[in-house]
Amino acid sequence: MPLEYGVEGGGMFTAGQLRLLCVAQALLRNSRVLIIEESDERVDVEAENIFQKTIRTQFIDTTIICLTPHIRSIIDYDRVAVIEKGVLVECDNPATLLADKASNFYGLCEMSGEFERLKMLAGHKEYVMEEVRADQSWL
Numbered sequence: 694m695p696l697e698y699g700v701e702g703g704g705m706f707t708a709g710q711l712r713l714l715c716v717a718q719a720l721l722r723n724s725r726v727l728i729i730e731e732s733d734e735r736v737d738v739e740a741e742n743i744f745q746k747t748i749r750t751q752f753i754d755t756t757i758i759c760l761t762p763h764i765r766s767i768i769d770y771d772r773v774a775v776i777e778k779g780v781l782v783e784c785d786n787p788a789t790l791l792a793d794k795a796s797n798f799y800g801l802c803e804m805s806g807e808f809e810r811l812k813m814l815a816g817h818k819e820y821v822m823e824e825v826r827a828d829q830s831w832l
Contacts, residue, residue, distance in 0.1 A: 708732075709740025716747050727752055731761035764805050768814045773798060788816030 706714070719727055729748075745766070748757065759767055767773055767787070774784040775797045782797050783790060790798035791812050802811045 707737050707740060709737045709744065712744055713740055713747075716744060720747075720751055724755060726756045726758070729757065729759040729761070731759065731763055731766060764802055764811060765807070765814070768811050769817065775801070786816060791815050 727748075749769075757770070759770070761767060769787070771786065772784060773787050773790060775782050775790075777797065787798065790796045791802060793799060802808050805811065
């Protein structure tokens with residue numbers, strides 16, 4: 694999402710605030726497809742929580758493509774694609790992938806250090822929304 698209207702370079706905005714400006718722009722444009730690239734840098738917790746709430750409440754009928762190192766950000770998405778060295782190795786619902794101990798996604802969830810929590814959240818949008826509403830950090 695390019696920022697076209699006077700905030701190039703960021704100035705006095707944090708990375709999290711810039712993301713929120715991009716989301717606002719997508720909302721105003723009524724975007725049908727939203728592409729998100731999350732970095733592994735820490736963003737401020739408040740901005741991240743607002744971002745996650747907005748994604749889950751305002752983009753319900755939007756196709757979201759999210760590139761992220763944070764599995765928790767996508768654990769309630771409808772489909773997850775795992776790409777390794779530029780090749781698609783698996784694509785399915787997160788709960789389905791977690792049911793297969795041989796899947797790459799299962800291994801990534803194990804390595805995350807929060808496997809049991811991810812397993813509980815997979816396929817349960819209502820649990821994820823409860824955590825997001827409670828302002829728990831997603832990073």
